[in-house]
Amino acid sequence: MSTPKTIKIGLCGFGTVGQGVWQHLERARTDLEARLGVKLELARAAVRDLKRARDVAIPADKITGDALSIANDPSLAIVCELIGGTTLAREVTLAALKRGAIVVSANKALLCDHGAELFETARKHGGQLLFEASVAGGIPIIKALREGLVANRFTQIYGILNGTCNYILTRMVQEGAPYATILADAKRLGYAEADESLDVDGWDTAHKASVLAFLAHGVWIKTDKMIVEGIAKITQADLKHAAALGYGIKLLAVITRDFAANQLFVRVHPTLIPEERVLASVNGVFNGVSVTGDVVGTTTYIGRGAGRDATASAVISDIVDAAAILATGKAVPSIPGSSSYASSQPPSLAPLEKITGRYYVRTLVKDEPGVLAQIATVMANHKVSIASVTQPEVAEEGTASLILTTHLSNEHAIRETLADLARLPSVVEAPLLLRIGDFAE
Amino acid sequence: MSTPKTIKIGLCGFGTVGQGVWQHLERARTDLEARLGVKLELARAAVRDLKRARDVAIPADKITGDALSIANDPSLAIVCELIGGTTLAREVTLAALKRGAIVVSANKALLCDHGAELFETARKHGGQLLFEASVAGGIPIIKALREGLVANRFTQIYGILNGTCNYILTRMVQEGAPYATILADAKRLGYAEADESLDVDGWDTAHKASVLAFLAHGVWIKTDKMIVEGIAKITQADLKHAAALGYGIKLLAVITRDFAANQLFVRVHPTLIPEERVLASVNGVFNGVSVTGDVVGTTTYIGRGAGRDATASAVISDIVDAAAILATGKAVPSIPGSSSYASSQPPSLAPLEKITGRYYVRTLVKDEPGVLAQIATVMANHKVSIASVTQPEVAEEGTASLILTTHLSNEHAIRETLADLARLPSVVEAPLLLRIGDFAE
Incomplete structure (x- = not known):
C-alpha cells in the first residue's frame, strides 16, 4: 500500500468550540484516519490574543494571530471558520473558498447574511462550504435534510x-419565576x-x-x-394559561412551503405547542427539529443545540x-447552491394572508362595561373568530387582563386586528x- | 459539458416497498439527477409472480421473474434487495457484490445473520452494501451513526x-384492552x-x-x-402499575458499551421508561432511537419506522x-467492515453480572401467611434489594398478585432470583x- 495522503486542517478561531474541535479530533484521529485511509493533521490555529492561556495547549509554532494567513495558506485543504461575527469571518471564508479550499x-x-455570495464564490472557484454545526449543534440535521x-x-x-430561550422558558415553567429573574440568572451562569x-x-x-430554508x-x-418575535414579553400568566389550554410555549422557527403555489414562508415566534407533541417536552438547553x-x-x-462538545461533534x-471528498477528489453530491437547488424554480414569499393559524392574544383593558364588545367588534371586522375568552385575574385597580384565542385566521388579519385593538381607548x-x-405530526 | 453518465438501477423484489421506491424515485428523478450530475434509470425489477396486478405499473420488458438475473446483470450498477428473508435475498446480495455492484x-x-459474510464479500470484490432502510424506516439513523x-x-x-409492538402497547394503554384483543385487531388492520x-x-x-451494534x-x-424478550406477557396490570410508578412500557433494544473494559452488550426487552423521557411519548407505529x-x-x-413510503425514503x-459514489468512483468513507471498524480491537460480550439495572417483577403467589417472607429471602440470598412491594388486586381465589421493584442489581443475580422464585411452592x-x-439523557 502507498503512504496515505496527509490532509492539513487550519482552525480560524480558537475559543471554546475551536479548542473542543482540536481536543476531540486529536483523540479520535487514529480511528478516523483508519476509516478514511488518509492522515489528518491539525496544522495551524489562529487566535485573537496570542498571550491568553487556554485549556487546550497546542505548540507555539502552530499558533498565529492572523486568521487570514490560515485562509490563504495553500497547504491547508480544510479551513474551519470558528471566529463568529460577519466581518473577519466573511473575509476568511471568502479567501479560503477562492483558493478552492x-x-x-x-x-x-454569516450564512444568513452572506450565504448567496459564499456559495457562489465556492461554485466559481471549486471550493466547498460545509455547515453542519451552524444549526442545532450536535444534531446532524443538515446531513439529514441534505x-x-x-x-x-x-x-x-x-x-x-x-x-438559551428554551432554557429560560423551561426554568420559567419549572420555577414559576418571571422572565427577568431567570434571564439574570442565566447570564450569571x-x-x-x-x-x-x-x-x-x-x-x-x-x-x-x-x-434550514436554504x-x-x-x-x-x-x-x-x-x-x-422573541420571548421577552412572555409572562407567567401566559405560561399558565397556555398550560390550562393544554399547551407549552416554545420559541419556534417555522418554515412552510406550499408546493402547488410555489410559495415559502419563514417565521420565528413563541408558539403554543400541544403538550403531547414531542417538541413540547424538549426542555432546557436542548434543541429539537421536526421535519x-x-x-x-x-x-x-x-x-x-450548543456548547463546546456538541458543536465540536458537528464540526x-x-x-x-x-477529508473524504479530498481523499477522492469528489464533491459532496447534494450540497445546495452548486446544483439543482439554485437551478430549480425558486419559490416566492407567501403573502401574509396565506400564513394561517390560530392565535392567542393577551391584552390589558380598562375594567368597565362594553370593553369586551368593543374588542369582539374589532375582531369581527377583520373576520377573526374568537374561540375562547378568559378574564383570569385581578390586574391593577381599574384594569383587567383578557386572554383570547381565535379560530383559524391569518397573519394579515391578526396584524390588522392587533393594530386596531391597540388604538381602542379601552385597551x-x-x-x-x-x-x-397545531402542526401535523 | 459532456453528456451525463447514466446509472442503471435494478430492483429485486417489487412488493410494497419496491413499488414505493419506483414511484417516489420516478417523481423525484429530475431533481436528483440535477443534483448528482448523472442520469438515473430504473432499468429492471424482479417480481415473484409475473401475473399479479400491481399499483405501480411498469413496462413489461422491464419485469423479470428471476431476481438473480438482475443481481448478475453487469449493466446494473445499483441493485436494491427488497425481497426479504435470508435465502434468495442472500444469493442475490452476494451475486451483486461479487461483481462489484x-x-x-x-x-x-439478512444483515444480522450474514452481515460478516456480506461485508467481507463486498470488501473482497469492491462492492458496497448500503442499508439505511434496514433500521427505523425513514429515520436516517444509519447515516447519523456512520x-x-x-x-x-x-x-x-x-x-x-x-x-408493530409499539402500536400494540400504545393501544393497550389507550384502550385498556388486553394484549390478545389488540393483537387480533392489529392483524385485521x-x-x-x-x-x-x-x-x-x-x-x-x-x-x-x-x-446498530455493528x-x-x-x-x-x-x-x-x-x-x-417480547411483549406477549405484558398485561393491563403491568401497564397500570408502571404508570402509577411514573413509567411507560416500551419494547426497547439497548446496546451498551463499556470502553474501559472493552465490553459490549445487546439486549431487547420490554422496558419501563420514565414518563418524562421523550421516548416514552413515541407512540403508535413510530420508532425512536436515543444515541x-x-x-x-x-x-x-x-x-x-416502517411502511411503504418511509422505507422508500430511506432506500x-x-x-x-x-449514485454519488458511482459518479466519482469513490467509496463511502465510513462504511464499516471495510476499514477501521473491522481492524480496531473488537469488544467482547459483557458478562451478565455487568449488565446492571433496576427490575420490575410481577408474580402470582398463594394467598397465605409467610409468602412475602419467602420471596424476600430468595431475593436477599442473591443480594437483590427490594425497592417497593405492591399487592394490588384480588386475583383468583386463594392467590395474590405481587409486584416488586428492585434497587440496582444485575442480570445474573436477577436471573438466579427468578429461577429460585419459580421453584418456591408458594409461587x-x-x-x-x-x-x-433509568437511562442517562
Whole structure:
C-alpha cells in the first residue's frame, strides 16, 4: 500500500468550540484516519490574543494571530471558520473558498447574511462550504435534510433552535419565576450572553431558520423577510394559561412551503405547542427539529443545540466529510447552491394572508362595561373568530387582563386586528400575540 | 459539458416497498439527477409472480421473474434487495457484490445473520452494501451513526425499533384492552403479520439492534448472544402499575458499551421508561432511537419506522449515495467492515453480572401467611434489594398478585432470583420480569 495522503486542517478561531474541535479530533484521529485511509493533521490555529492561556495547549509554532494567513495558506485543504461575527469571518471564508479550499463553518449569522455570495464564490472557484454545526449543534440535521431525506420535498420544518430561550422558558415553567429573574440568572451562569438580544429576540433562531430554508428550498431568506418575535414579553400568566389550554410555549422557527403555489414562508415566534407533541417536552438547553417530508412523513431530531462538545461533534463530522471528498477528489453530491437547488424554480414569499393559524392574544383593558364588545367588534371586522375568552385575574385597580384565542385566521388579519385593538381607548397596553402551533405530526 | 453518465438501477423484489421506491424515485428523478450530475434509470425489477396486478405499473420488458438475473446483470450498477428473508435475498446480495455492484438493502434479518459474510464479500470484490432502510424506516439513523456522529464513541444506544409492538402497547394503554384483543385487531388492520412472532417476540428488534451494534462497534452480535424478550406477557396490570410508578412500557433494544473494559452488550426487552423521557411519548407505529456519544451527549431520532413510503425514503437516500459514489468512483468513507471498524480491537460480550439495572417483577403467589417472607429471602440470598412491594388486586381465589421493584442489581443475580422464585411452592406462576430503564439523557 502507498503512504496515505496527509490532509492539513487550519482552525480560524480558537475559543471554546475551536479548542473542543482540536481536543476531540486529536483523540479520535487514529480511528478516523483508519476509516478514511488518509492522515489528518491539525496544522495551524489562529487566535485573537496570542498571550491568553487556554485549556487546550497546542505548540507555539502552530499558533498565529492572523486568521487570514490560515485562509490563504495553500497547504491547508480544510479551513474551519470558528471566529463568529460577519466581518473577519466573511473575509476568511471568502479567501479560503477562492483558493478552492473546503471551509467548515458554524456561523449561522454569516450564512444568513452572506450565504448567496459564499456559495457562489465556492461554485466559481471549486471550493466547498460545509455547515453542519451552524444549526442545532450536535444534531446532524443538515446531513439529514441534505442526504438522509433526499427523496423528500419539505412541506414543513419547525424547531426549537435556540438553547438559551428554551432554557429560560423551561426554568420559567419549572420555577414559576418571571422572565427577568431567570434571564439574570442565566447570564450569571453563562447560559445567556451579556447582550441577550441576539438570543431572546429571536435573531439567532432566525439565522438558523434561514440556513434550514436554504437547504430545504434553495433560497436565502433574510431576517427582514421573516416574522421574527422573541420571548421577552412572555409572562407567567401566559405560561399558565397556555398550560390550562393544554399547551407549552416554545420559541419556534417555522418554515412552510406550499408546493402547488410555489410559495415559502419563514417565521420565528413563541408558539403554543400541544403538550403531547414531542417538541413540547424538549426542555432546557436542548434543541429539537421536526421535519415533514412528502415521502417520509414527519421525523424529529433532538439533542444539545450548543456548547463546546456538541458543536465540536458537528464540526468534526464536516471535517471527516471534507477529508473524504479530498481523499477522492469528489464533491459532496447534494450540497445546495452548486446544483439543482439554485437551478430549480425558486419559490416566492407567501403573502401574509396565506400564513394561517390560530392565535392567542393577551391584552390589558380598562375594567368597565362594553370593553369586551368593543374588542369582539374589532375582531369581527377583520373576520377573526374568537374561540375562547378568559378574564383570569385581578390586574391593577381599574384594569383587567383578557386572554383570547381565535379560530383559524391569518397573519394579515391578526396584524390588522392587533393594530386596531391597540388604538381602542379601552385597551391599556398593546396586546401580546402568540401563535398556536397545531402542526401535523 | 459532456453528456451525463447514466446509472442503471435494478430492483429485486417489487412488493410494497419496491413499488414505493419506483414511484417516489420516478417523481423525484429530475431533481436528483440535477443534483448528482448523472442520469438515473430504473432499468429492471424482479417480481415473484409475473401475473399479479400491481399499483405501480411498469413496462413489461422491464419485469423479470428471476431476481438473480438482475443481481448478475453487469449493466446494473445499483441493485436494491427488497425481497426479504435470508435465502434468495442472500444469493442475490452476494451475486451483486461479487461483481462489484452497490447493493441497497432493507433486510435486517439478512444483515444480522450474514452481515460478516456480506461485508467481507463486498470488501473482497469492491462492492458496497448500503442499508439505511434496514433500521427505523425513514429515520436516517444509519447515516447519523456512520457520518453525522463520526466524532463519537457510543456508550449507549437504545430505541423503539418495532412499529408493530409499539402500536400494540400504545393501544393497550389507550384502550385498556388486553394484549390478545389488540393483537387480533392489529392483524385485521394489517399492522401485524399473520405469524406475529417475529415482531412481538422481539426478533425483528433484535435484528435491527444487531445492525446498530455493528455500525457503532464493528462486530456482529447474533440474536443468540443477546437477551431477547417480547411483549406477549405484558398485561393491563403491568401497564397500570408502571404508570402509577411514573413509567411507560416500551419494547426497547439497548446496546451498551463499556470502553474501559472493552465490553459490549445487546439486549431487547420490554422496558419501563420514565414518563418524562421523550421516548416514552413515541407512540403508535413510530420508532425512536436515543444515541449517547462521548462528545455530543444524547441525540434522539423519531419517525415512522416502517411502511411503504418511509422505507422508500430511506432506500432512495441510499440509491442517491450510491449514485454519488458511482459518479466519482469513490467509496463511502465510513462504511464499516471495510476499514477501521473491522481492524480496531473488537469488544467482547459483557458478562451478565455487568449488565446492571433496576427490575420490575410481577408474580402470582398463594394467598397465605409467610409468602412475602419467602420471596424476600430468595431475593436477599442473591443480594437483590427490594425497592417497593405492591399487592394490588384480588386475583383468583386463594392467590395474590405481587409486584416488586428492585434497587440496582444485575442480570445474573436477577436471573438466579427468578429461577429460585419459580421453584418456591408458594409461587403459582413463573414471575414476569421487566427492566426499568433509568437511562442517562
